[in-house]
Every structure is written in C-alpha cells, then in structure tokens.
C-alpha cells in the first residue's frame with residue numbers, strides 16, 4: 001500500500017461475501033464491475049464484450065437477464081467467462097430463478113421493481129440454497145412508490161430504508177449473503193445515502209453514481225461520488241455507469257483504484273505536463289501517441305511526457321521513464337537522469353523501446369547502460385534554450401533602458 005492509500009481514511013470493515021472467485025468486502029481488494037450492453041442471448045457477442053471488460057480491469061461483469069433467451073444465453077456464458085457473472089433482474093421473479101438455474105455467480109435485484117414479499121423470499125431461499133449472493137440494488141430513479149411517498153422523495157434516508165426492508169425479507173429466510181447499493185444520479189444524494197448505508201449495515205457496499213451520462217461529464221460525476229466515499233473508507237466494489245463503451249467503465253474503475261493506491265498498478269500510468277509557452281513540441285499529440293503505443297505493452301510503468309527540457313526532467317523525476325522535448329530533440333530520462341538524446345520524430349518510439357527494456361532488465365540495468373555523453377548534450381540544449389528564451393525573449397536591455405528613463409536613474 002503506498003502513501004496515497006495511507007492518506008485515506010481506514011477502510012470500514014464489512015462482512016465478506018464471495019461472488020464466484022471474487023471476494024467482496026472485509027479485507028478483499030476493492031473490485032471493479034461493469035455491465036455488458038449486448039443482448040445476453042447473443043452468447044458470442046456478449047462473451048467478446050466480457051473478455052474486453054476483463055482485459056481492461058473488470059473483476060465482475062453483470063449481464064441483463066430480461067427474458068428466456070437471456071437466461072439460456074447465461075447458461076452458456078457462465079462457464080466460458082473469465083470473470084464471475086451477475087444477472088441483473090428487474091421485474092420478473094421467473095428471470096431471477098432462471099438465472100440461478102443458468103449458474104450465475106450473483107444476482108442483482110432492484111427492490112423498487114420486484115416488489116412482492118413472497119417472490120423476494122422465494123428468490124432469496126433459492127440463492128441461499130445455491131450459495132449465490134444477491135446485491136440489493138436500490139436506485140433513486142425506481143424507488144418503491146410507498147417509500148418515495150413516505151420520505152417525500154428519493155432522499156438518502158428513503159434509499160437506505162428501501163435496502164433495509166429488502167434485507168428484512170431476506171433475513172426472514174435466513175439469507176444474508178448480500179451486498180448493497182444505494183445509487184442516485186445526484187452525486188450529493190448518492191454520497192449522503194452511502195454514508196448512511198455504511199453507518200446502518202455491515203454488508204459490503206457497491207458504489208456507483210447511476211445514469212452519470214456520456215464522457216467526460218459522466219466520468220467526473222462518477223469520480224466525484226465514488227472517490228469521495230473511497231477516501232472516507234466506504235466501499236467494497238464499484239461501477240462507473242457511463243453512456244459509453246463499457247470498456248471505459250472498466251478502465252475508469254481500475255484507474256481510480258490505482259491512482260488512490262487501493263489496487264496495484266497493472267498497466268501504464270502516463271503523466272504529461274499540461275504544456276505552456278515553453279513547450280518545444282505539440283505535447284498533446286506526443287502524449288496521445290505515447291499513450292496508445294505504451295498501453296498495448298501492458299507494462300506496469302509510469303511514463304512522463306514533458307514539453308520542455310528546462311523544467312521537464314526535474315518535474316517528472318519520480319517517473320520510471322520520461323521524455324522531454326528541446327531543440328528538435330528529445331531527452332530520454334529514467335527517474336530524472338538523462339540516458340539518451342533522440343531526434344524529435346523518434347520520441348515515441350524511443351519511449352516504447354526503453355519501456356520494454358525496463359520491463360525486461362529493470363531500472364538499475366538501464367541506468368547503467370545509459371549513453372554517458374547524453375547528460376552533456378542535454379545540458380547544452382538546456383543552456384541554448386535558456387539563452388534563447390531567457391532575458392532576450394523579454395527584450396530586457398530595451399526595457400531596462402526605458403525603466404531607467406522613467407525613474408531618472
């Protein structure tokens with residue numbers, strides 16, 4: 001656990017449940033979820049999306065089970081999926097029972113949509129007998145009308161009350177293998193609801209801002225809600241709900257946990273300066289090209305792209321590897337030390353080549369193999385740039401003359 005994670009509040013201890021092979025709650029790593037957008041009856045199409053989601057950070061994937069074709073599809077998808085599958089159930093109790101028959105590793109029930117107590121108890125009994133956990137997935141947009149009326153709207157208290165009532169039905173049949181979500185599209189409501197849920201239940205919590213919308217706003221809303229709660233130690237699993245390719249949800253979830261230091265980095269962390277008038281290259285273009293080329297390598301490495309050699313290597317000295325632009329050349333550096341100077345059009349390929357070598361040989365070996373003349377070449381570039389952009393750039397001599405004229409010095 002790195003310094004980021006230690007700056008967060010300690011994680012609230014919850015019970016642990018198992019969604020197939022993935023533990024959720026307790027001291028289990030916070031898991032990432034996403035949901036397929038294919039028709040579940042389309043077995044090959046759905047499996048292709050599940051594989052893409054798993055490759056991009058999803059630990060658990062949810063598929064809708066809205067008709068018989070979907071349930072039959074699940075029976076074929078579950079054994080071929082690389083991650084546990086949760087069936088999403090809304091109105092039909094038969095679909096919950098069919099999904100259990102299909103062998104899913106988890107169910108999600110929406111208490112606002114599946115309302116008859118006898119049916120809820122029936123699903124909970126069947127899940128209990130099969131050892132399959134259920135998520136009580138409360139959603140502000142589909143709250144039970146009675147609760148909506150009693151609380152005067154989809155308030156945080158109303159969302160938590162909905163989860164509490166559902167849990168009470170489950171407990172009547174001695175079933176508590178449960179995780180809970182209390183999602184809302186309002187970030188403020190969602191944060192308040194989860195805080196209350198965390199104080200009310202010891203079951204694991206599944207975090208999310210529902211219907212967050214397209215990028216980039218959806219990403220911002222999801223992050224505002226989920227990260228706030230994670231920083232308070234609340235949350236055991238999460239899903240970004242984006243109106244986008246679900247791969248973006250998986251990536252966002254994984255990256256959020258990595259940047260908070262809550263999961264070990266699996267892939268690339270590209271940092272880049274925002275660029276400014278000192279930049280010697282189109283930083284946005286180089287950073288985007290580097291991101292695409294380096295992501296494919298699947299190496300857990302932090303790489304910096306900096307727009308100028310004067311400030312770049314120093315500001316990014318914590319990065320494993322980086323490049324800074326200057327005078328039509330790039331200064332390739334490892335942990336702030338210049339190892340090679342390359343032509344400007346080879347900056348991205350040099351980064352890729354060096355990243356592979358670091359993965360194979362390690363940082364120490366690559367530093368030992370550096371070009372010994374690189375630092376002197378880099379220093380000459382820096383000096384030339386400072387000279388060109390230093391006092392002369394502001395026409396200092398003329399300005400000083402004018403200042404002296406005004407002040408009579």
Ligand code: SF4
Pocket residue numbers: 273274275276277278279280306307308309310311312315
């Ligand atoms: S690294 Fe250089 S170009 Fe990039 S923001 Fe800093 S000063 Fe500007």
